[in-house]
Amino acid sequence: MNNSFENTTGSNQAEKPSRKKPIFPVHxxxxxxxxxxxxxxxxxxxxxxxxxxxxxxxxxxxxxxxxxxxxxxxxxxxxxxxxxxxxxxxxxxxxxxxxxxxxxxxxxxxxxxxxxxxxxxxxxxxxxxxxxxxxxxxxxADASRIYGLELEHLLSPNRMLYFTDKNTLIEEHVPGIPGDVFISDYLKDPNTNLIRLAKEFVKFNERCFVHLLGDMRSYNFVVNITPDIEDFQYRIRAIDFDQQSYEGRKNLYLPQFFKENKALVDIVIRHLDKDSIAQYQAEERTMMTFRLASARYRVKEILDIMATDPISTREKFEQLKNELAEYFNNTAYYKRAKTMGQLVKMQLKQTLQKNLLLVPKTKSRFDD
Known part of the structure; x- marks a missing residue:
């Protein structure tokens, strides 16, 4: 997997997400x-x-x-x-x-x-x-958002508290410093550990890409700061799930490509080498695999439902399928996808395949 964070913003930045995404009904x-x-x-x-x-x-x-x-x-x-x-x-x-x-x-x-x-x-x-x-x-209540909340709950280190009642969705407030506020007010604070922050942004970037959570511009996530022995630890948490596997552009699922996040990308480039970036990506994929293993039946159930749900347009689905196939150089694999939900399942298998091999029960159940 490409672990470079260079030249990811500016003239090469991803196009912006759709200005108005439709509300998809809960089937x-x-x-x-x-x-x-x-x-x-x-x-x-x-x-x-x-x-x-x-x-x-x-x-x-x-x-x-x-x-x-x-x-x-x-x-x-x-x-x-x-x-x-x-x-x-x-x-x-x-x-x-x-x-x-x-x-x-x-x-x-x-x-x-x-x-x-x-x-x-x-x-x-x-x-x-x-x-x-x-x-x-x-x-x-939007099906896209519910799938995003559920996948975040099952595959990320964060638990999501929400309820639905017909067309109404209730969500708990996720505490933290809004990403745009953190960038403007905290990055220059001498107490901010930029190396640990860079590590967390790499891991956050990886989580979003693995389960195709899009539009993680700085105002769509928060930063939690936790005192730890002699310093601080950081956790970046998504707070907006409207763009769960809706868009067609691959780069919209990688927070590193948004100009709003450029300051964080610059910190990664300045403080981490390619080997460190690859290490942190591997660590996050390993943890996601452990979470998948512990909830494998529930993950499979939600993905099977997602696979039959029209949560994007045919044009966006085809674009994303082709871009992921090109990115991973695996056209034969991705061309088997027929829906956006199937594409999410295939993306999980593609990005976590090495880790899944180490958890045989998860692999066999996930391949059903």
């Missing part, structure tokens, strides 16, 4: 999968309920600049209905529906984002006794 097979694994629950508020706001007011950050979010305002009857039931959803999300803690919780604010395919609502829940707050999101 019966995927719905049954969600039911089987406890992801489909009955919710007291739907996405459509939140759309009944009367007006919105732009929200500004602490520096007075407009954000992508607007505060939604509702009439009194709607607001009272939402306040009570949005707290109940928070209990479903955090305590498996235990309502004994909800009396000290309230809804501080409902924000709406016109930007993005899912047009999410962000719910701010506040503790009335100490003013501590938390967030979660209510979005339109």
């Amino acid at each position: 019966p097979a995927l719905r049954q999968y969600l039911v089987n694994y406890g992801r489909e629950v009955k919710l007291p508020v739907s996405y459509q309920d939140l759309q009944r706001f009367t007006y919105t007011v732009p929200l500004q950050d602490k520096f007075g600049k407009d954000t992508a979010w607007e505060k939604a305002t509702y009439d009194m009857r709607e607001w009272e209905f939402l306040r009570e039931n949005l707290v109940r959803i928070y209990a479903i999300l955090k305590t498996e529906g235990d309502m004994s803690f909800i009396n000290h919780l309230d809804v501080a604010r409902i924000d709406f984002c016109y930007f993005g395919n899912s047009q999410p609502f962000r719910i701010r829940i506040v503790n009335k006794f100490n003013d501590n707050y938390d967030h979660y999101y209510i979005k339109q």
Whole structure:
């Protein structure tokens, strides 16, 4: 596999993702999968309920600049209905529906984002006794996003907490420093360990490519910083899964190709040699294989469902199939793919094949 991070931005950068990706419906097979694994629950508020706001007011950050979010305002009857039931959803999300803690919780604010395919609502829940707050999101249920969340949950080091109810998707807030903020405010901090950060970006880049998670521009991921003995460790976490195996351009599944991530690519080039990059890529593929082995039946189940689901266009599928075949010099293998879901499964086998050979039970089950 090509492990070079050189000349990946600037004039050779990937084209931008589609400006408007369609919402793909949740088909019966995927719905049954969600039911089987406890992801489909009955919710007291739907996405459509939140759309009944009367007006919105732009929200500004602490520096007075407009954000992508607007505060939604509702009439009194709607607001009272939402306040009570949005707290109940928070209990479903955090305590498996235990309502004994909800009396000290309230809804501080409902924000709406016109930007993005899912047009999410962000719910701010506040503790009335100490003013501590938390967030979660209510979005339109999109099959692409659900597949992305599920693959991230199963194959990455991160656990994803989400639920669906018909056409509504509930997601836990993923804490961390937004990637674009980290680049602007933390890269020049003398306490930032650039070598460890470079290592994590290489691993993040590898994870996205292995299961074809696209559009990881800096504002679509967060950075977690953890103190560790005498220094810090870093974890980059995806927070936007709309572009799970939708686009046709291979480079859109490699975060290294986005101009928004150029500062991180420059750090990789400056601090890591090719052998180190190859080592970190191999480490991440090994860990992904271990995760696949521990969840092999569930991974196969979601990929089999994904293989029959029309989650992209024929043109994009053909383009990605051809570009991956050329990249891996394996046309005979990739030409067997008939759908985007099949392509994801083949991509996992292609990128993890050496590791899969070391786990015979995983390999035999994954080849079914």
